Amino acid sequence: MINQALKKIREFHNMKQNELANSIGISNSYLSEIESGKKSPSLDLLQKYSELFDIPVSSLIYFSEELNSGSGSSINKLKVKSRKFLLKLLEWSDSVDEKKEKTQS
Structure with missing residues (x-):
C-alpha cells in the first residue's frame, strides 16, 4: 500500500517520476519499481x-505496516479501511485539481 501512497504524494505535488527521482537521488527505473x-x-x-514533501516519516510508515492477513481482528480491518480511505482521498484531490486545470485552460 505504501507504493500507492508514495505515487499519490508525488502526483499531488505535480511531479513527474524523473523529477522526483532526480530530487531524491535515485534512478527513474528504481522509483518506477517502488x-x-x-x-x-x-x-x-x-x-x-x-x-521533500514535508510529511512526517511516521505518516509514511503508517502505510508500510504489514498487516497479518490471517488475523481478522476489527483493529486490522479498521487500519486497512482507513488506509484505503486516505488513498482514495488523495486520488479524489488529484482529480479535483485536474478538473480545475482543464476549466482554467
Missing part, C-alpha cells in the same frame, strides 16, 4: 520523501 510495488522503499528513502 511505485508499482515491485520493490519496497528503504527507511532512508522515506526520510527523503519526508523532507
Whole structure:
C-alpha cells in the first residue's frame, strides 16, 4: 500500500517520476519499481520523501505496516479501511485539481 501512497504524494505535488527521482537521488527505473510495488522503499528513502514533501516519516510508515492477513481482528480491518480511505482521498484531490486545470485552460 505504501507504493500507492508514495505515487499519490508525488502526483499531488505535480511531479513527474524523473523529477522526483532526480530530487531524491535515485534512478527513474528504481522509483518506477517502488511505485508499482515491485520493490519496497528503504527507511532512508522515506526520510527523503519526508523532507521533500514535508510529511512526517511516521505518516509514511503508517502505510508500510504489514498487516497479518490471517488475523481478522476489527483493529486490522479498521487500519486497512482507513488506509484505503486516505488513498482514495488523495486520488479524489488529484482529480479535483485536474478538473480545475482543464476549466482554467
